[in-house]
Amino acid sequence: MAEIAIPGVSDKYGTTKLIEDLMKLERVPLERAKTEKETYEKEKVVWSEVSQRLSKLQDSSRTLYSFDNPFNERIADSNNEAVTATATREASLGDIKIQVIQTAGTDRFLSKNLDKNYQVPKGQYTFLVGDKSVEFNWKGGSIKEFTEAVNRRGNGLVKASIIGVSSTEQAFLIESLKTGKENSLSFENDALNFALEAGIIRKIPSQSGSLQDITVKETEVKTLPFHSTVMQNENKELSFTVTVETRPDESLESQIPPSGPVLPDPGGISFQGISVYNEQGDIPLDPWTAPPVPPKVDNMNVLYLKKADGTKVPLDAIRDGMTDFQYTVKLKDIGDVTGLLIENTNTHRTLSLKNISITGEGENNGYQALNPVDTAKDSIIKYEGITMTRSTNEIDDVVPGVTLNLHDKTDGNATLKIQPDTELAKDAIITFVANYNRVMADLNILTQTNPAIVQELEYFTDDEIEKANERLGMLQGDFTLNNIKTTLQTTMANPYKADEESHYQLLDQIGISTSASGPGSTLNKSKLRGYLEINEKKLDEALENNITEVQKLFGFDSDGDLAIDNGVAYVVDSKIRPYVQTAGILTMKTDSLNSKIDRTDSTIKRLDQQLEKKEQELRTKYGNMEGQLRSLESQSNSLDQRFNSGSNN
Template sequence: EQQRVWQEVNRKLARLQESAKKLYSFESPFKEKVASTTDESVLRATATREARETEIQIKVLQIAKADRFLSASLPDDYMVPQGEYGFAVGEEKLTFSFEGGDLQAFARELTDRGKGLINASVVKDTGETQVIQIESDKTGSKNRVTFLEDSVQFGLDTGMLTAIEQRGQSFRFSDEIVRPWTKPLNGEIYAISDNTLTLFPGGELSLPLRSPISETKGLVLEVEVTLTEIEKEKYEPPPPPPGPQIPDPGSITFEDINIKNRPSQVELPEWKPPPPPEVIKDMQVLFAQTSRGVVPLPSLKDITGTQKISIPLSDFIDNISAINIRNNNTNREISFKNLSIFDPELRGEYKPSNPISQASDALISLNGIEVKRESNIIDDLIPGVSLELVSESEKSVNLKVEPDRETIKEKIITLVGNYNQLLTDLHILTRVDESIIEDIEYFTEEERKAAREKLGLLQGDITLNQLKSRLQTIMMNSYPTNDEINLLARIGISTSAARPGTTTALRIASLRGYLEINEDVLDEMLRKNLPAVEKLFGFDSNGDLIVDSGVAYSIDSYGKPYTQSGGIIGQKIQNLNSRISQTNTDIENYNRRLESKEAELRREFGMMEGALQSLEESSRAIQNLNRERGRD
């Protein structure tokens, strides 16, 4: 029984150590972060330990979508002919041979071969007809679905694709396509290299289209623009002007006397140097040349670096013949790359007839800055935070990253609970007062019965009494933390933290050293002074970046000699095992001696029984002899 009791004490002390270590080691919940949003139907977020505490306004302007095309209604007996079918999703291609079959068989073949890339499904839209849906597994404008080989004819036959006339233009920059706009053109205002056009400060030019576009509906202008700051030259004002040149006033000679005229005097105004040249920042760079004149297009963002501009032309103009570019900035070069006008709905020479959704990027506004990604999962924008875009919204959503106070509170409560459980066992084992058991309200009848059986079992054991006393001291001690919070009582944890309405039994229990938690106080301290609470459980007192003080550190350190392999409790258990082993050996020896004695007694008893039987036979023989003599 003592062996089992010591093992239980060892387990509960180890559990207390573990819960203490989690409050100051690398697993400390004080480093955990939690992310929340004011509207999870629009935006969800998760945070890791690396995230920083912050609060950000995010507006979901557009969620990323994948191409999802639907066919026209087809008869139930529609058959897909044999052929080589191919699809591309962005730059990834899939081709396969199909032996021919119904629409379901084709959809299964495409889905099986296109796992992670593209899938298809068939739905009966009426009792006699069906439609096939082809959907990309990847979102983003780069992952548009293109029909290849026999898939093109399949798309046309099923009414999924429509052949259209090509519109738009991609620009390849060269001196041949550059034209003057409102100023004469010279090679000093721009440069072209690797299909990148760079416009220097004060420069402007025009890029005519190969052929004017008379209808811009559905067309988008896209271009990558890079703003580069130019180092400003230090301004040195010019020196003051020298003033007018005054001629020699001359002189006269009379009778060998030379008399000079008085020189002229000119009063010069006070010299004021001209102001330094004005620094101009003008983000109105792109203009469209239309049949009605020049129309300014949306301004660039005033940020250094590369930005991708996407402009739906029909929102501003209905026709276009040229793109005009002007750089009015004094200290910035502007470079343009991958300039094109295109219809995003086009798939080569074809357009989806019944698009349910089309490949597009996610677009959000982060504190007023527009950010574009090809997925609705964004984990490279805010360090340590992963965003999940759920739906678009006209209103901004507030994202808050803060310490995970609920987890911290849960770990602290676990520590206090484990401490109270261990202290309960130590009281029961070292004392014979049955009221200790009766005062514990949460015990079941089975637990009370088990507690009574071990009540006072180790009364007077110095090891347990020292352990109990030291643990209570650790919980009551003051710890240097360079903050006002240096006691557990300051955060609502003490033997008398009970609030009004606490039962008498709990108040009596508190006198035995059990800790109580005032959750209102704990919540307030976690909210107002979390760093100080963290230091109370684990603190680096000498600046060597190693925790060497605090409640949790002290519990873990003090418990190690007891619970480590070969420690104090281990030795107790080992001694008990030795005593049990010796007792078992003694019992076995006694059993062998008993068996030997029993065999000896059985042998002697057999001999006695044999002698008795011999005597009885002699007695009967004598009796028979006497009877025979009596008859004579």
Template sequence: MPEINIPGVTASRYKTDELIEGLMRIERIPRERADADLQRYRDQQDAWRQLSRQVSALRDAARTLYSYNNPFTEKIAESSDSAAVSATATREAQDQEFSLSVSQTAAADSFLSAEIPEGASVPAGTYGFTVGEKTVRFSWKGGTFPDFVQSLNRRGDGTLRASLIRTAPGKRALLIESLQTGAGQRLGFEEAALDLALETGLIQKNTASSISADATEAQIPAGASQTIGFSEPARASRGLVLEYTVTAQTEAKPPEPETGDSPEETVPGPQIQKAGEITYNGVTIVSADSETALPAEEPVPPPPPPEPVVTGAVLSLRSTRGAAIPLPDIPQEGSQTFTIPLNEFGDVNALLVHNGNTARSVQISGIRIYDPAAAGEFTPVNPVSVARDAVAQYEGITITRPENEIDDLVPGVTLHLHGQTDRPADIRIEPDREAAKETVITFVANYNRVLAELNILTQNKPEIIQEIQYFTPEETEEAEKKLGMMQGETALNTLKAALQRITSSPYLSGDDAVYSLLAQIGISTRADSGGGIEASRLRGYLEINEEQLDSALEQSIQGVKDLFGYDTDGDMVIDSGVAVALDNQVTPYVQTGGIFATRTSGLGNRITETERRITQLDRQLEQKEADLRQKYSQMEGALNRLESQSDSISSFSRRQNSGN
């Protein structure tokens, strides 16, 4: 039985598929070349883009070194007692060191009630709460304590807060606290809230006897003393506070006599009368003075004026044992209000004033003794904390603030009070040298990364990649693909030479420049160091001697700043320095429409053109293959027909022969 062969469906006896594939392999050569070109263009475009990103990062790092936000003007504040007081400084702060003692931190009122039964409820009414000048008032229809607390918290956001504290099984206590610190932010209760506060034991009537001073004002001239007694001893256990205002004034000096107005004093002695005289006929005869052995009278100079005395140690407290306990010094001039916690001085019964100044009078006014926990006629029963101002001594001067964040005392410095100091804390404001160092290191790292990329792209030397130890395996593989990709690219060779020239050139920042070379602050290629020549050091990478950099920043951080950017003509524009020169050099490469953008855009056009050509070649190859298959199919059909005819003729001949 003859073999059935369907052209284009069954395998061809004539191996037309192999013939067609061989012909198409030749036809695909232009297509494969175009595909290789497309991949090469894409790789080059990716390489240009990556280089552009790295150079942009280098430019940004350079600009950071001389811009307005450069790290050399950043300040850091350090405290010798950071647990009690810390500080933050802005770049406007001056380099300085000062001492600060914290007597007390600012606090807010926080009152805890007595235990409340589990099923207790809050009666209906209008509840008013005050914190300083702010008022929270709302109508309550009655309900449980948890619902009341939620209702109060919804309305008291930023002013006050309430919570229920479980003190024992089945027992709770109500805690109401102000969210505003300062002695002027007292927590108060009005209307139904006052009744609730009294019933739950938040507050109670103030029944403690008050203590008054014998005088609320006193004027003490220079050299005078005065004792201002208290109506009863102020016990330390009561936690009372003494408040007073002191005004110091320089007394007017008496007018000094002019020279020659007052005769000099003479030594007193016996008075000898003058001799007599006689006149006769108009002629006067005067007797000679008596002769004595007494010395001539000599003038005695006036006694020297007393040495001027200026002292702030004027006030003290008298203890019940009669000892004088010094109070903070008074100001040299002007007025100052003092708030003195008496529990730090033990039991006292008088205020002592001894003005030892020779030309300053002291006036004391507003003397009062009060209980800081008491709010008017009420006092808290279980105060967790009581509203009070922060009290500190800045360089010996007492200051008070309603908050623990003080930003108006030292320009550019914010003080954060955390607790009481045992001794004066030393606050030091100095440049943030660590931040400056990190920024310089970042600049050098970006520089080396750019230089490594330029070396890889412009040279076909595998050792360049092997020398780079910080590459990851993925980065190493990618670098191997790009090795020597842009040999002969003039723009890249020019850029590399310019970068190496910039980092090795001197930059003078005035006649008194401290540093003029990067090598002076520990940054160099070290290509000329001893111990033989290393190829890696000849490629231009920068190395950092951290000890030398630290020393340069410590000795003159301004000199390091001027090395990277300096205003040579005083026009408020930084126009010289390593960072400025580098920025000016690389900007034409990375700016919009710059060299990198032009190269990337040109490759983009080539990619588009190549893709269009590949599409056209694919259509041509598809048509060519279809034509070949059609022709070979027709050929196979013709051959099959000829073979069939040949078989028919052969069969006919055999039949004829067998018939004969």
């Protein structure tokens, strides 16, 4: 509290110092209470951080045995840059052989050379990509301004750009941003007029590129000739769908015997009411013998392209169960094709071919691109002998759990190896060990007073070293911390046997121990403090050769109830849980410290009030004493003056 000033009174008798000395003694309980509060607050922070460290260790342990554990994750390694893949845990381990015949593409159309000052007339411009459209009103302006307008409104469907051809000419490039044959680019309204004027497209002569649907029954051979006009453009593509109907084998064998000849009525005669009928003739017939069942013919190679020179080019084989299966053939890769030949030599299969059409590159709705940089097309791949098409280059519905990413066509098969993601598993194990070591470091610092403990922690930052030195031995002898330390060390050292054939039962067997660097290494006292080391080479070998057994070491089902109930990671989690759970041991620790802090705050407040009152009393008391002394001194001085005055007289 502030000093009480007494007007006219000096500190001649040293009462101020006397009061300060007396109050210093009186403040001892208050200072002790403040020190206790500071200690409680530091301990509270320490217990909170210990809880956080244990929670991180618990989380990393759960990662190693939970449903989302890294041991079940998969990666896909490709031997060909033309096709890559990503795999989920649902993917089966093994090799996948994929041939990329064609990647999906987008329509990209280039205009003729345009003057630098070319102006795009105003109007309503509509660009179609499949069944979606981009439409806007254009006020008119330069080709550069028009390009910017298209890109502003492209909405992920179309994109435009300008290519400088020369100092006086440029070309306009318009492209679809969606792959697949179904997402072809077309123009409507004033966009169509602009595309025609700018030489992007041309109207093609009226002609039918579609051919009649046909059905080819068992043992039939049919040829579907192409119209000569359809073949004028060398960049042609034939497409059709095939449905295969298969008759069961029993129907080939079931033959009904013939009924035999039908004889006329033998007739009779009637006379005077008497009728006489002839008997039915009896024609002896040889016993019926069923003719031999024709041999069953199985032939999946029935589709061919017929060339002008009479040769035929085989197409992909059919298969049972095909329903509207899409065939797409680039005719320009074959040359001089005159028709589609179907030689159905099968005795029990009928083929139906529909939606047969021949289109040119860049053709759409009666218009054809004049300068196609690329055209909208589906990706075509072959997997397990089956040719299939998709509208994108990212295919996730062919191999379960695997997404194929097509980048280019391949010469033959590319091999994708689906294997465990050992790096992900390794990282999870390293994180688990790192969190364990950090918990052990905190426990050693708090329960021991040896400065070497801090000096050994080379990965600590300067701030962490300073904090560690301040906390060294702060909770020495604490039962809870020592119990956690002993429990964790025992858990890490114990064997875990999943079954009789368990390959790994100890962490040491996969390269994790307190002396993973080997017995020949120099003695290091830090190895006696419970820290774990990792022999990465040994861990890599274990994960590469037997990742399933490594997984069992960290978590396995011991009683057949399909729930993980044992293993290193599971036991670490279960041992930590009582400490960090809601209303757990560490929560009780911090709650107890909060109560102590509250009580200490009340004590400090009470002592402050008492000291303020005490100091006031002392200052009043000694102020009064000084006043009385001064009064007596004044009286004494007055008497002295009178006495001296009388003597002088």
